[in-house]
Amino acid sequence: MRLSTRARQAVTAMIDVALQQRAGPVALAGISRRRNISVSYLEQMFSELRRAGLVESTRGPGGGYSLARNSALVTMADIVQAVDRPETKPAERQREEDAASGGQQCLTPELWTALNRHVIEYLQSVTLKTLVDEQPADRSENQAPGRQVQPAGQRIAPSRPRAPNSVFELGRFLA
Template sequence: MRLSTKSRFAVTAMIDVALREDRGPVSLAAISVRHQISLSYLEQLFSKLRQQGLVESTRGPGGGYSLSRNAEKITMADIVGAVDAPSDEEAAAEGGWMNSDLWASLNEKMLTHLQSISLRQLVAEQRTKGVTVEPAPAPAVKRGVFAKPKSTLKITAPNSVFALAGTLMPSRG
């Protein structure tokens, strides 16, 4: 297991999603703006996170990503393993030096430690540090072609020049 910029960005993005889990799906564009991470890079990361069953996507307006299971059941090792899993070629290349007892022991200890840290704990640490989540936007009022007006306006003024003249001239009769 290795820790890289890719895994750091993935953990940061997952904390962001978990902080906002009660608000519905979180868009990658919003995460990109908040953390200055390239949108295309986030798309690659979330593709891997989705394949590993850590997030689920919602399409369409208001869509984005949400956690696929409780944050307590997602560990840092799950996130790092999803985005930084070595390819078959890399695993074969590492096989020579990872056979050393020292490196194997170090890798096992790091994996055990990362498995002991839940996403829920990471979110709690952020809240303890004072990280706040912006309030949810007010739902937009939907108005379409067939929307019924909220109140009807009663017009009592004359609707033409002739009707206006009729109100100004005394009736003959």
């Protein structure tokens, strides 16, 4: 399993969503501003996280992303696997590595297989809730202006915008 910068940034962004979603869906622009990750990069990551069933999106004014399931059920392995899919199959990768080493086979494949298994097991044991609970109590500098973060034990249902989100809805609203 690869632990790339992309995976680390996805975990950081998911922690941010878990911290901020109590005030409603979390906009990528806010995550970008708080975590210094480009919006276009976040769009790609959140598209993959949405396909993996880890986040839900809300369109329109006041829209953004929220967790699709309880943070206690989302593991770091889920997030890493959603955004870091291997580009090549393991057999192809092994042939490439063998070719790079002059055709010599790896003498310790069991070691690397066991290490990979332990990394996956560890990532499966760490939940998003655990990481959120470990965040410092003073989050004021990481918080979006005007948003209040509730204590981790309380959950407030996200508010939906009451503004019309299309010209047709505006016409019905004004009628």
